[in-house]
Amino acid sequence: MTDIRYLAPRTLDEAVGAFAASQGAARILAGGTDLLVQMRNGAVRPGTIIDIKKITELTSIEEAADGGFRIGAAVSGAALAEHPRFGRVWPGVLEAVNLIGSTQVQGRASPGGNLCNASPAGDSVPALVAAGAVVTVQGPKGRRQVAVEAVPAGPGRTNLGPGEIVVSFTLPPRPEGSGDAYLRMTPRTEMDIAVVGVGVSLTLRDGVVAAARVGLGAVAPTVLLVADAARALIGSRLDEAAVHAAAAACRAACNPIDDKRGTIAYRTRVAGVLLQRAVAIAAERAGRV
Amino acid sequence: MSKLHVTTSINGEPVEFLCEADQSVLDVLRNTLGLTGSKEGCGTGDCGACSITLDGRLVCSCLVLAPEIEGRQITTIEGMAQGDHLHPLQQKFLEMAALQCGICTPGVLVAAKALLERNPDPSETDVRYWLAGNLCRCTGYDKIVRAVLETAADMRGAA
Numbered sequence A: 001m002t003d004i005r006y007l008a009p010r011t012l013d014e015a016v017g018a019f020a021a022s023q024g025a026a027r028i029l030a031g032g033t034d035l036l037v038q039m040r041n042g043a044v045r046p047g048t049i050i051d052i053k054k055i056t057e058l059t060s061i062e063e064a065a066d067g068g069f070r071i072g073a074a075v076s077g078a079a080l081a082e083h084p085r086f087g088r089v090w091p092g093v094l095e096a097v098n099l100i101g102s103t104q105v106q107g108r109a110s111p112g113g114n115l116c117n118a119s120p121a122g123d124s125v126p127a128l129v130a131a132g133a134v135v136t137v138q139g140p141k142g143r144r145q146v147a148v149e150a151v152p153a154g155p156g157r158t159n160l161g162p163g164e165i166v167v168s169f170t171l172p173p174r175p176e177g178s179g180d181a182y183l184r185m186t187p188r189t190e191m192d193i194a195v196v197g198v199g200v201s202l203t204l205r206d207g208v209v210a211a212a213r214v215g216l217g218a219v220a221p222t223v224l225l226v227a228d229a230a231r232a233l234i235g236s237r238l239d240e241a242a243v244h245a246a247a248a249a250c251r252a253a254c255n256p257i258d259d260k261r262g263t264i265a266y267r268t269r270v271a272g273v274l275l276q277r278a279v280a281i282a283a284e285r286a287g288r289v
Numbered sequence B: 001m002s003k004l005h006v007t008t009s010i011n012g013e014p015v016e017f018l019c020e021a022d023q024s025v026l027d028v029l030r031n032t033l034g035l036t037g038s039k040e041g042c043g044t045g046d047c048g049a050c051s052i053t054l055d056g057r058l059v060c061s062c063l064v065l066a067p068e069i070e071g072r073q074i075t076t077i078e079g080m081a082q083g084d085h086l087h088p089l090q091q092k093f094l095e096m097a098a099l100q101c102g103i104c105t106p107g108v109l110v111a112a113k114a115l116l117e118r119n120p121d122p123s124e125t126d127v128r129y130w131l132a133g134n135l136c137r138c139t140g141y142d143k144i145v146r147a148v149l150e151t152a153a154d155m156r157g158a159a
Ligand SMILES: Cc1cc2nc3c(=O)[nH]c(=O)nc-3n(C[C@H](O)[C@H](O)[C@H](O)COP(=O)(O)OP(=O)(O)OC[C@H]3O[C@@H](n4cnc5c(N)ncnc54)[C@H](O)[C@@H]3O)c2cc1C
Pocket: A027, A028, A029, A030, A031, A032, A033, A034, A035, A036, A037, A052, A073, A074, A099, A100, A101, A102, A105, A108, A109, A110, A111, A112, A113, A114, A115, A116, A117, A121, A122, A123, A124, A164, A165, A166, A167, A191, A192, A193, A194, B044, B045, B046
């Protein structure tokens, strides 16, 4: 008989203490929309389940005085959508988080769980990479900050150390003239896994791209930051040549699998197409006429 | 080994039960508490037949651990009718034959009620997206969507 324990600590220190003490036998529970499925099919058998949703810092959303946002790692997609300001400042990040699963799944699924589950096709991750989100991690050795794209290590694996918990995402203040977008390609419009996902964030000044970031999902073992695509866009007026160069950079970054949902050739081609479409949406949101 | 003792509220009534740490709320509802209205279609979050609300939020009860509902408010399909008085959605589903085998129906009703509480005037697209996580093998969805839209219109008229 399995002797599983359930803990719901109220402080991060307790959670980290219990997680570190378990020596790898514990699992963190946020929304459970990955963990419970994996427990049910026998892929994961935790000795202890540590529910982090009673810790305020993990379930709160704060807008800082400078306009930056801090999102608790265990905030549900539904709660993020209800925030009065978040979706206006980061519509692309919100649409990416809200693409995760059904209404029911949205009631529970969190961006922290999406990141730590480390699926290459996690929908929120490319948008958070494009946003330049920084992850705060707490473990037995204290706190550290790391870029979102540095967390996944491969399918189902992260670079988190033993006992480390993702606490929150910090999104930088948004300069005037900024916009972001996330698009994914799925065979069905709902309840499906991305074949390609592209997140784009732009800042325009007098029609010229002053800053850009591009995140690419489902086409490599981890979600990627495509610096070459951003470089192709920065300094341009988003003319055809610049956007085509950015699309080519996305295609070049692809190292996808071949499966029933999409061949290598298809995924690679679609990565370029989605980049162009996401750039157009982000530019419109940035206020380009 | 000792079970966990959980105190919660289900359909407005205080409820206590014992469970294992890894039991789902759906399992406890059906097999410990005898509330078999919530159905298990998949157990993995895909079908929505187990839909309940947790502190007012629509969730799949197969993806919530029983100890998580300590001190929380649950509503299930059993709380939808008031005695013999069916909820307008239930009444409309009967009138419009928006069900066949009925396995998906409790989850669809719980989900549709949660929609109308948030949005009394949903478009057809709103209804279809909101209910995308409620799979139905029988009806082809059209009658379900129409019944929800008609109920919404009736409820707006009555309000
Ligand atoms: C029906 C269905 C549809 C889905 N559709 C999509 C989809 O369209 N797109 C998509 O990307 N995903 C989808 N998913 C997968 C899942 O919903 C997401 O990955 C979700 O974001 C996971 O979040 P969670 O809070 O539920 O994570 P959990 O299940 O609670 O956790 C996931 C993993 O991360 C670990 N973890 C969680 N939080 C932390 C933390 N703060 N620190 C350290 N480790 C942590 C857990 O231990 C676990 O290993 C779907 C799932 C279901 C059941």
